[in-house]
Amino acid sequence: MKIGVLTGGGDCPGLNAVIRAIVRKGEVAHGDEILGFRDGWKGVLEASTMPLNVAAMRGTLPRGGTIIGTSRTNPYKLDDGVERCRKTLDALGIDALIAIGGEDTLGVANKLHREGVPVVGVPKTIDNDLSATDVTFGFDTAVQIATEAIDRLHTTAESHDRVMVCEVMGRHAGHIALHAGIAGGAAYILVPEEPFDIEEVCAHLLTRHAAGRYASIVVVAEGATPKAGTFAVQDKGLDAFGHVRLGGIGNTLAEEIESRTGYETRVTILGHIQRGGTPTAYDRVLSTRFGIGAIDAVHDGAFGCMVSLRGTKIVRVPLADAVGRLKTIDPELYHHVAEVFF
Numbered sequence: 001m002k003i004g005v006l007t008g009g010g011d012c013p014g015l016n017a018v019i020r021a022i023v024r025k026g027e028v029a030h031g032d033e034i035l036g037f038r039d040g041w042k043g044v045l046e047a048s049t050m051p052l053n054v055a056a057m058r059g060t061l062p063r064g065g066t067i068i069g070t071s072r073t074n075p076y077k078l079d080d081g082v083e084r085c086r087k088t089l090d091a092l093g094i095d096a097l098i099a100i101g102g103e104d105t106l107g108v109a110n111k112l113h114r115e116g117v118p119v120v121g122v123p124k125t126i127d128n129d130l131s132a133t134d135v136t137f138g139f140d141t142a143v144q145i146a147t148e149a150i151d152r153l154h155t156t157a158e159s160h161d162r163v164m165v166c167e168v169m170g171r172h173a174g175h176i177a178l179h180a181g182i183a184g185g186a187a188y189i190l191v192p193e194e195p196f197d198i199e200e201v202c203a204h205l206l207t208r209h210a211a212g213r214y215a216s217i218v219v220v221a222e223g224a225t226p227k228a229g230t231f232a233v234q235d236k237g238l239d240a241f242g243h244v245r246l247g248g249i250g251n252t253l254a255e256e257i258e259s260r261t262g263y264e265t266r267v268t269i270l271g272h273i274q275r276g277g278t279p280t281a282y283d284r285v286l287s288t289r290f291g292i293g294a295i296d297a298v299h300d301g302a303f304g305c306m307v308s309l310r311g312t313k314i315v316r317v318p319l320a321d322a323v324g325r326l327k328t329i330d331p332e333l334y335h336h337v338a339e340v341f342f
Contacts, residue, residue, distance in 0.1 A: 001026075001095040002033045003298060005052060007066040008040035008073075008105030012124050012138035013279035014287035016060040016067055018100055021291025023052050030299060035092065036068035040101070041075050041108060043068075047088040061284060064277045075108060085112065096298045100124050102136075103323050106306060110319040113304040120297045121306035121319050122290050126274060129173035129328070132321040133308040137287040142169065142274040143179045149270055150184030150217055157215035163205060163257055163265040167250030169274050170221030173328045176274070177221040182338050187216035189338050190253075192223035193328045198253075202260040204342055209263065218257070220250055289314050 005022055007015050019036070026032035034052040037043030050056075050068060060067060075081030089097065096118045099109040102125035109119045123130045128139035146168050153164040166186075168176045174191025181189035187208055190196045205216050250267040258265040279287065286309065293307035293314040305316040 001030065001298065002035070002093050003295075004035050004037055004044070004049075004089065004092070004094045004097045005068070006037040006040050006043060006097070006099055006101075006105075007068055007070045007124070008099065008101035008108075009070060009124070010072075010102075010126070011065045011070050011275055012126050013064045013141040013275070013277065014137035014283040015065065015070075015100060015124065016057075016063050017279065017284050017287035018122055018124075018137070018291040018294070019052065019066070019068065020057040020060050021288045022098060022295045023057050024054060025292055026295045026298075027054055030295070032295075035094070039069040039071040040073055040105065041085070042071045042073035044085045044088050044097075045073065045075055045078070045081060047091065049092070061288075062278050064275075064279065072104070074104065076111065082112070082115065086115075086117070089117065096120065096303065098122060098294050098298065100294075102127075102130060103326065106130075106319055107323045110304070110323055113319060118298075118303040119319070120294050120303060121322065122294050123306055123308065123322060126176065127170055127173055128175040129171075129326045130322055131325050131327045132306065132317040134311065135286065135309050137283045137290060138275075138279070139175065140282045140286075141277075141280045142176050143183065144280055145274050145277070146176055146180035146219075146270060147183040149268065149273075150180060150186065150219065153217055153268060154185070154215060157217060160264065161214045163216045163218065163254075163261070163263045165218045165220060165250050165254045165257070165265060165267040167220050167222055167267065167269040167271075169270070171223045172326050174221040174224070175329055177219050177224075178329050178334060178338060181219035182333075182341075184217065184219070185341070186219040188218045188342055189334075190218065190220040190224040191329055191334065192221055192225065193331075194334065195225050195227040197227050198256055198260070202257060205257065205261055205263065209261075216263075218253070220253055222249060224249055
């Protein structure tokens with residue numbers, strides 16, 4: 001078979017491990033010819049490809065990012081986008097397409113599948129907010145990076161008697177903030193699913209410091225918002241899928257905390273640091289399992305599915321189930337575990 005592979009959306013640790021597994025089993029076990037579409041759906045629109053084979057994938061297992069590039073291009077935003085995608089796939093003789101991405105990338109894949117394109121999806125997002133899978137690769141790496149940052153912030157906060165605000169990724173779901181906040185011993189964790197009361201946050205910090213705790217770490221997801229809507233995050237426009245480009249809540253929150261408590265407050269925005277670098281061992285293994293699962297699905301003719309982690313097993317689920325709704329945090333983990341330490 002001739003199989004196309006693309007990676008869409010934000011880059012993510014483990015992408016190359018997925019591609020490597022697809023290529024290894026596809027080439028060695030099935031004799032497949034595999035092409036990588038450069039820069040996500042943009043590569044399909046423009047027929048921009050690169051050959052992928054075992055030799056090309058050597059050394060990529062621990063490498064972050066994606067060797068075939070990525071973008072947030074949305075074919076459905078172009079009048080002739082779908083037609084151009086079909087023309088490219090037909091001209092290249094592509095028998096199946098493996099799309100590795102999050103809600104937006106797989107949303108496009110699902111629409112194309114409904115129009116007859118043979119597609120298999122692989123879930124990718126460090127936010128861990130894709131439905132129909134217990135975990136997405138890249139999430140473990142992002143949490144580890146954020147936790148290490150929080151550990152380092154503790155020592156400088158204690159040295160200077162400061163409050164430290166650490167802003168992490170999480171547009172609509174606070175999985176990274178919640179897990180890293182618990183692991184890093186945060187004094188408060190703010191997530192998009194639970195609009196916060198700034199007065200409650202500051203009251204808790206005042207109580208901590210009055211009791212002799214001279215440092216506090218507040219972890220905030222980039223999409224967190226206050227109950228009263230009094231905070232204004234920076235307006236950075238929309239991407240090709242209509243999402244607001246977030247970032248800035250950490251700075252506003254730090255200013256509010258300092259003005260209301262009188263404690264010197266500093267902010268650290270981890271941003272793209274969470275996306276970069278070497279994937280953890282867990283993410284390398286999960287990515288490899290997803291890649292094997294994807295190429296197996298192609299050869300079983302299981303198009304329109306996404307490979308998924310359910311418990312300890314890799315299973316197949318309909319693409320529509322993956323993109324139907326976002327997976328938000330477990331309320332029990334937030335209210336019955338994290339809040340014990342607030």
